[in-house]
Amino acid sequence: MSVRMAPRLPLIFLLMIHGDAGWGVRYSHSHICALKDSSVIMSCTYTYPTGHQIMKVFWTKTNVRKDNEEFPDLSNDTEYSQRLQYLGDKQQNCTIRLSHVTQKDEHMYYFRFITDKPDGKWLGDPGVSLTVTDDTDLQVESPERVTEGDSVRLTCKSSCTLTDRATFIWYRNSQPLTERRDTNNQLLLQSVRREDAGRYSCALHGHTYISPAVHLNVTYPPVNPVISISPSAEIMEGDSVTLICSSDSNPPPEISWFKGEMFVGSGRIYSISKISSDHSGEYKCRSRNKHGEKDSDAVTLNVMYRSRNVSVSITGSAKIVEGGSVTLICSSDSNPPALNFIWFKENQSSSVGSGQSFSALQSGRFYCEAHNQHGSQRSDAVTVTVHHGACKNAFVITAASGGGLFIIIIIIIIIIILLKM
Incomplete structure (x- = not known):
């Protein structure tokens, strides 16, 4: 009985299979944007074939070795040794925390593990890109103008999207909105009211810097126009009389004046010089803008x-x-x-x-x-x-x-x- 032997595979092909099968590093985020002086969590997991025992795990910020030397371990770097904490293990978790980050920490970071086998080494490439931003670049994005009753969303933005769990605080007219402390960077105003108009700014919890304020303009139709009369005392024939129409609206309204149903003038102030008995009667003002119109209650001029x-x-x-x-x-x-x-x-x-x-x-x-x-x-x-x-x-x-x-x-x-x- 003859046994047919399979042809021997090339050595290079065997190494490729050995090198890829079961080896890998998976990062939760390939890019992280962090606030200056904050702490950054770089989460990852790693895998390797059975039969290997983990001997060493570490993070490095280069993916190129010099003269076959081992990659430099960040925990041995004086710039990182006091700020870097390994939160993982020697099984599959490779998460680290880097505290008090600054712009100098903006690099690519890679996880490296070494097993007990001569060829049992792996570098997680591509790694994690870290960007560090200053809180002084916070900006509020808001529509310039909204109509009463609409929903409006304000966004607190920085030069990059913060991936750590930052808490945002919102201010209106320099007063904190104590009921709003969000873990996302947006402020949602449902069914906006005229009282919501004002200057909005944002900040990060635990930081003193507050972003430049952005004005939110809420437009609405005229509400309850009111007429005041000057002089308010008894009006005598020959006196000068001024009627003033006050109306709350945004944008400011156009004002029309009526005696009975007859149009008699326009503008916020209607003046009558040397009033006569013919001017006696009921007057009202009509306030109008692009959102609607409203008539005041009538007032009576009784000329003595x-x-x-x-x-x-x-x-x-x-x-x-x-x-x-x-x-x-x-x-x-x-x-x-x-x-x-x-x-x-x-x-x-x-x-x-x-x-x-x-x-x-x-x-x-x-x-x-x-x-x-x-x-x-x-x-x-x-x-x-x-x-x-x-x-x-x-x-x-x-x-x-x-x-x-x-x-x-x-x-x-x-x-x-x-x-x-």
Whole structure:
């Protein structure tokens, strides 16, 4: 029985199989960005074929050997010996901690392990790249403008993304947001309010540096416009009056003024110089920006003025009988209404009556004065004439204010009475 032997493989091929099978180093992060003076954890695991025993493990920052010398062990380097701590073991964990890192520590780092076999050595290449940043390069990224009700996300960024578990603190208008201390670098504002507007900055917990502030501008429609009046006291005819519309909105609103439903002006301030009674009425302002509009409650301008346009009117029956009289009524335009009326007869120094109406029993020219709290005015005089008849004590009172037709009617009535006697 013959045995066929397999051909012998080349030696180089056997070494390749031996070198790769079961050997390896796996790093949790191929690149780490750390804050200056912080501690860095470089996590990794390693594998090797069965039958090997780990004799030595260490980290190095070069992947090139000189003259077949062993790679330099960082734990023997005075720059690292006091700051480097091996957290792994001699089985599969190769994690280290490097504390108080500075920009000088920015390198590639590799894990190296050596077994008890002559060819049982391995370098974990590619390794871990370390970048060290200063906290003074922190910056806040934020949208320039958001609308009330939107969600907004602010980001605290540095020159690289920190991979250690940094804790971020947020500030608004230099005051810490004590309810927000996040292990990520973002601040989320759900349904943003106008009160959220302000200058935002961030910092890293345990560090004194605070980033430059970025302004968050929250826009919203006008809310509850209010009108103030100056002077706020009683308004007299002839005064100058200013109406001011105050409205909370962002961006600032455009203001329109209305008297009733009629547009009368624009701008935050509406001024009336030498106000008159015609300006009395209800006014409101309308506040508008691109997000909406809102009307104020109406305010009333009540312009006060003294009595004016005072006049006397005559009432009574056209047929005057014995003992009859003529009633005179005094009318006045004033605000507030006149409540005090005084009657005078020309060429007499004292008054002959008071009240809005007056009964005239004798001939003469009569006028009235109307008074309110702001002043008085006198009416033109009217003439009252008493005509005495030919029979028993009968008399007729003829009242005239210059109207010829009324005199003619009175004469006709007298003639008719005489004919019946």
